[in-house]
Amino acid sequence: MTRMFNPPHPGEVLREYLGEMTVTEAALRLGVSRVTLQRVVSGAAGISPDMAYRLAAAFGTSPELWAGMQMQFDLYQASKLQRPVIERITA
Structure with a gap:
């Protein structure tokens, strides 16, 4: 799989899928709390x-x-985090 740049x-994609539907209505239909869905969308x-x-299931x-x-x-x-140099492990 090719990695996307940024x-x-x-949640941004989900916002597009929701269209004009409110987060409250979508949360009700998904069976989750409005807060839960709002946190994903934001x-x-x-x-x-x-x-x-x-x-x-909701969007097919x-x-x-x-x-x-x-x-x-x-x-x-x-990938943007700094990490220590890690040596390769060989058997």
């Missing part, structure tokens, strides 16, 4: 596996789509 938070929280399945997508977006976002954010 991929958007999945980028303050990530998409959990459970949320990925809920979104997939796959849970892998949502989980994959979250993974790409997380990996990109992690």
Whole structure:
């Protein structure tokens, strides 16, 4: 899989999927709290596996789509962190 340069938070994509629907209405239909969904849409929280399945069912997508977006976002954010030099482990 090719890594995206600065991929958007999945919440930004979700906001587009919601269109004119309010977060409150979407949360009710997804069976989650409004606060939970607002945190995802605002980028303050990530998409959990459970949320990925809920979104997939609601929008006719796959849970892998949502989980994959979250993974790409997380990996990109992690790639910006400084790490110590790590020697390769050989057997």
